[in-house]
Amino acid sequence: MPGPPADVVRRLYATPPDRFVAARDAAVAEARQAGDPRTAREIGRLRRPTVAAWLVNLLAIRRPELVADLTQLAEALRAAQRDLRGGTLRELSAQRRAVVGALVAEVRRLAAAEPAAPPAGKLPLGEVEATLNAALSDTEVAEQVRAGRLLRASHYAGFGEVPRPQLRLITGDDEEPTRPERAGRSGEPERAGKSGVPDRAGKSGVPDRAAEARRAREERAARAERAKRRRTAARELEKARAELGRAEAELSGAERAERDGAATLDRIETELAELERRRAAAEQELSRARLARRGTERALTAARRRAGEVEAVLEALDAEEGDADTGDHEAD
DSSP states (O other), rough: OOOOOOEEEEEHHHGGGGGGGHHHHHHHHHHHHOHHHHHHHHHOOOOOOOHHHHHHHHHHHHOOHHHHHHHHHHHHHHHHHTOOOOOOHHHHHHHHHHHHHHHHHHHHHHTTTTTOOOGGGGHHHHHHHHHHHHHHHHHHHHHHHTTTTOOOOOOOOSOOOSOOOOOOOOTSSHHHHHHHOBBBBTTOOOOOOOOOOEEESSSSOOOHHHHHHHHHHHHHHHHHHHHHHHHHHHHHHHHHHHHHHHHHHHHHHHHHHHHHHHHHHHHHHHHHHHHHHHHHHHHHHHHHHHHHHHHHHHHHHHHHHHHHHHHHHHHEEEEEHHHHHHHHHOOO
């Protein structure tokens, strides 16, 4: 089923929140007068945004080209994060900060041009910035921002489409860095003996025991270093998983609270709409009662006037009859 007209939606969501309900009711009345009850019902379902959401909607409605640039930047960021392109991601992150800062400044300028906007010192620009950052990471928030129909500010909690960084354990199978060949006393490369262990080309051809011991110590130190790095990475992984679990639990609780709040708001707005309907019906009934009372008062006044006139006629007749009786007596 198609929604309310797009021009009506833009006009309403560009209206400051403290005037939204009155503007929505006027639009509902216009649709009813035009003989379109379905559109009137759809307009009546539109909900009032918070001040922060209104500011973001105002940006999308007044400067859609800036929001389009934000959408393109979000796509580039998501692509870089999926591919784990560190250099590109750093450049785009710097660009993100610059773009969001410019958009917040534009929101401040747009609000200053609105007569009914809150004072500059009371504008929730922090919530506006958080919402724009969330739009860079959450496609659903980005679509609401682009459409200019945001109802409340959003915050990106670090989950969603953006992939999480993956920890990589370092094992003993990792490739060792290549070490340069050691040269003998004469500058010649070492040659391997029959045992496969390089030896120096001495006069007697006896392997260099000191070099073998040094290499053994280096290998033991490398294995110890790898084991230490494995233990450190394992601890970091365990810590990261614990933090992830806590964050996911907090996010789940926040989402439940948001759903409960939205349901409460919907219920209150439904009750308010019903009360407004009942008030309108009561006002109409009161108007009809007043008209009926005024009609009754006019009828009463007319009846009283008519009764007075009749009483005057009767009094005149009585007077005439009295005069006639007096004349008769005198004649006798």
